[in-house]
Amino acid sequence: MNTYGIIAKFDTPVALVHAAEKVRNAGFKDFDCHSPFPIHGMDDAMGLKRSKLGYVIGAMGLTGALFGFGLQTWIHSIAYPMNISGKPFFAYPAYAIITFELMVLFSAFGAVFGMMYFNRIPRFHHPVFYSDKFSRVTSDAFYVSIESSDPKYNAQEVKLFLKQIGGTEIEVLRDEN
Amino acid sequence: MLDNKIKSKAEIRAEKLLPGNQNFTTLTDDIAGVPEDKKAPVQWWLLFGFALSLLSIFVGTLGFLVWEGTGIWGINNPVFWGWAIINFVWWVGIGHAGTLISAILHLFRQNWRNAINRFAETMTLFAVICALVFPGIHIGRIWVAYWFFPLPNQMGMWPNMRSPLIWDFFAVFTYFTVSLLFWYTGLIPDLATLRDRAKTNLKRKIYGFFALGWRGGNRQWQHYELAYLVLAGISTPLVLSVHSVVSSDFATSIIPGWHTTIFPPYFVAGAIYSGFGMVMTLSLVARKIYNLGHIITVEHLDKMAQIMLLTGSMVGYAYAMEFFVAWYSGNQYESFAFINRALGPYWWGYWVMIFCNVIVPQFFWFERYRRHIPFLFITSILVNIGMWFERFVIVVVSLHRDFMPGAWAMYNPTIFDVSIYLGTFGLFFTGFLLFLRFLPMVSIAEAKLVLPESNPHHGHKE
Numbered sequence: 001m002n003t004y005g006i007i008a009k010f011d012t013p014v015a016l017v018h019a020a021e022k023v024r025n026a027g028f029k030d031f032d033c034h035s036p037f038p039i040h041g042m043d044d045a046m047g048l049k050r051s052k053l054g055y056v057i058g059a060m061g062l063t064g065a066l067f068g069f070g071l072q073t074w075i076h077s078i079a080y081p082m083n084i085s086g087k088p089f090f091a092y093p094a095y096a097i098i099t100f101e102l103m104v105l106f107s108a109f110g111a112v113f114g115m116m117y118f119n120r121i122p123r124f125h126h127p128v129f130y131s132d133k134f135s136r137v138t139s140d141a142f143y144v145s146i147e148s149s150d151p152k153y154n155a156q157e158v159k160l161f162l163k164q165i166g167g168t169e170i171e172v173l174r175d176e177n
Numbered sequence: 178m179l180d181n182k183i184k185s186k187a188e189i190r191a192e193k194l195l196p197g198n199q200n201f202t203t204l205t206d207d208i209a210g211v212p213e214d215k216k217a218p219v220q221w222w223l224l225f226g227f228a229l230s231l232l233s234i235f236v237g238t239l240g241f242l243v244w245e246g247t248g249i250w251g252i253n254n255p256v257f258w259g260w261a262i263i264n265f266v267w268w269v270g271i272g273h274a275g276t277l278i279s280a281i282l283h284l285f286r287q288n289w290r291n292a293i294n295r296f297a298e299t300m301t302l303f304a305v306i307c308a309l310v311f312p313g314i315h316i317g318r319i320w321v322a323y324w325f326f327p328l329p330n331q332m333g334m335w336p337n338m339r340s341p342l343i344w345d346f347f348a349v350f351t352y353f354t355v356s357l358l359f360w361y362t363g364l365i366p367d368l369a370t371l372r373d374r375a376k377t378n379l380k381r382k383i384y385g386f387f388a389l390g391w392r393g394g395n396r397q398w399q400h401y402e403l404a405y406l407v408l409a410g411i412s413t414p415l416v417l418s419v420h421s422v423v424s425s426d427f428a429t430s431i432i433p434g435w436h437t438t439i440f441p442p443y444f445v446a447g448a449i450y451s452g453f454g455m456v457m458t459l460s461l462v463a464r465k466i467y468n469l470g471h472i473i474t475v476e477h478l479d480k481m482a483q484i485m486l487l488t489g490s491m492v493g494y495a496y497a498m499e500f501f502v503a504w505y506s507g508n509q510y511e512s513f514a515f516i517n518r519a520l521g522p523y524w525w526g527y528w529v530m531i532f533c534n535v536i537v538p539q540f541f542w543f544e545r546y547r548r549h550i551p552f553l554f555i556t557s558i559l560v561n562i563g564m565w566f567e568r569f570v571i572v573v574v575s576l577h578r579d580f581m582p583g584a585w586a587m588y589n590p591t592i593f594d595v596s597i598y599l600g601t602f603g604l605f606f607t608g609f610l611l612f613l614r615f616l617p618m619v620s621i622a623e624a625k626l627v628l629p630e631s632n633p634h635h636g637h638k639e
Contacts (some may be wrong), residue, residue, distance in 0.1 A: 036622060038399075046395055075336075080334065101350075101351040104412075112404060139209075
C-alpha cells in the first residue's frame with residue numbers, strides 16, 4: 001500500500017504552533033499544519049518563506065494600467081479620432097480613471113487566480129479527505145500532516161515522533177494512486 | 178499565575194463581541210446551522226414570497242419599458258435624468274458600506290467587523306447588481322447595452338473614454354467584479370466547512386465544488402491571507418474612486434448645483450452613510466429571525482451607529498458648505514439653485530433629506546440610542562429614505578430650474594418610475610434571502626479570530 005503520510009491531531013492553536021516548530025526543528029520539509037482559520041505566527045513556526053504572490057499581483061496591476069492607458073490612447077488617437085467639443089484626441093488626464101480601474105481589476109484577478117495557482121486549487125481529491133476525523137479541521141480541529149515524500153520519512157519513527165510532541169488520533173493515510 | 182485571573186484587553190474585547198461561553202465548536206454550529214437547517218423559518222418564507230412578488234413587478238415593468246420605450250417614465254425637457262439615475266446612485270451608494278466594512282476595517286484591524294462583513298459584502302453584490310440595471314435600461318434600448326464595452330464592432334465605433342459616463346461604467350463594473358472576487362475568496366474556507374459537515378451527498382458535492390478542495394493547511398492559508406490582504410488594499414482606493422466617479426457624472430457638467438468640487442468626498446461620505454443604514458436594517462432583521470444576537474451583538478450595532486454618526490455629520494457639513502459656497506461665489510445661478518432647493522416647489526424633498534441625514538444621526542451621540550434596537554431599526558430606514566431624497570434633490574431639483582426661466586418645468590414621476598424602483602427591491606431581497614438560506618451569513622473562519630484562544634501569543638508575555 002502506498003502511503004501519503006501521517007496526520008496527528010492537536011488540541012489548540014498554541015499546541016499546533018509548538019508542534020510546527022518541533023517538526024521543523026526535526027528537519028522535516030514536506031509537512032503542513034491544518035487549522036480552521038489562519039494562525040498568527042504559523043509561517044515563522046513552519047519556517048515558510050514569504051509568499052511570492054505579491055509579485056504576480058504587481059505584474060498584473062502594471063499590465064492592467066498599461067492596457068487601460070494604451071486602449072484609450074489607441075481608441076482616440078488611432079482607431080477613431082473624433083472631435084468632441086474640441087477636446088484633444090490624446091486627452092491623457094481624462095484617461096487616469098479608466099487606467100486606474102483596470103489596474104485594480106487586473107490586480108484583483110491576479111490576487112485570486114494567483115492564490116489558486118500557488119495553492120494548487122481547485123483540487124477535489126486529496127488523501128487527507130479519506131480521514132473522517134480530519135474533516136473537523138474546517139470547524140474546530142488542528143492537525144499536523146507529514147508526507148511520505150519527505151526524505152526523512154519513516155512510518156514507525158514519524159508515528160512515534162508525533163506522539164512524543166503531543167499528537168493524538170494518529171492516522172496513516174493511503175495515497176490515491 | 179496572575180495571568181489567569183486578570184483579564185487581558187483581548188479577552189475583554191472578545192467578551193463584548195462574542196458574549197457567553199462561545200468557542201470554535203459552538204461558532205461553527207451556530208453559523209453553519211442556519212444554511213444546514215432543513216426547514217427555513219416561516220418569516221423567511223414570508224419575506225421570500227414578498228421579494229418574489231416585487232421581482233415579478235420588476236420583470237413586468239422592464240418588459241413594458243422595452244416594448245414601449247422610456248416614454249413610460251416621467252422624464253421631460255429639461256428633466257432628462259429622472260428616477261433611473263437617482264436609483265442608480267442610491268443603490269451604488271448602499272453598496273459602499275460592504276467594501277468599507279470588509280476592506281477598510283480589515284486594514285485597520287477592526288476585528289469587530291468579522292461578524293458583519295460577509296453580510297455587508299453580500300449586500301454590496303446585490304446592491305451593485307440593482308445599480309447596474311439602471312445604466313443598462315435608462316435609454317430604453319437594453320439590447321445595445323453592450324456598447325458600454327470597448328468591443329471591436331462592424332461600425333468601427335468606440336465609447337468616448339473622455340466622458341465621465343463611461344468612467345462611471347468602468348468604475349462600477351470593476352467594483353462589481355472585485356467585490357465578487359473578494360466575497361468568493363472570503364467564502365472558500367466556509368464552503369469547505371459546509372462541505373465537511375454536509376449530511377447529503379448532493380450538498381457535499383455542490384459545496385465541495387465551490388470550496389475548490391480547500392484543506393486549511395497553513396501552506397494554503399499563507400497565500401490566501403496575502404491575497405485577502407491585497408484585495409482589501411486595492412478595494413480601499415477602489416471604493417473611494419467609485420462614488421467619486423459617480424459624482425463626476427454631475428460635477429463635470431455646467432448645471433448650477435452640480436458643478437462643484439465638493440462632490441466626490443461628499444458623495445463618498447453619503448454612500449457609506451446609506452450603506453451602513455442598509456447593513457443595520459438587514460442585520461437587525463436577520464439576527465432576530467435566526468437568533469444570532471450573541472454573534473451580531475449590540476456592541477456591533479453600537480459601532481455601526483457610530484460610523485453612521487460620523488458619516489451623517491460629514492454629509493451635513495457638505496450640505497452647509499454647498500450653501501455657503503453658493504452664496505460666497507456671488508454667482509446668481511448657483512445661489513438661486515440652492516435657494517430653490519430649500520424654498521422652491523420641491524422644498525419638502527430638501528427638508529426630508531435634512532431631517533433624515535443631518536438631524537436623525539445626531540441621536541447617536543448618546544449610547545442609549547445606539548443600543549436601542551427599535552430606534553436603530555427605524556433610523557436605519559430613515560437614513561435610506563433621506564439618502565434617496567438627497568439624490569432626488571441633486572438630480573431633479575437642479576435640473577428642473579436652470580439658467581433660463583423659459584426652460585423651467587416641473588417633474589412628475591409615473592407609476593412605472595415607482596414600479597421599477599420597487600422592482601429592484603425584489604431583485605435585491607430575492608438574492609439576499611437566497612444567500613441567507615444557502616450560505617453562512619457570518620464568516621465562520623473570521624468570527625473565530627475574535628476569540629482570544631485563536632491567537633497563539635495569547636497569555637504570553639513577550
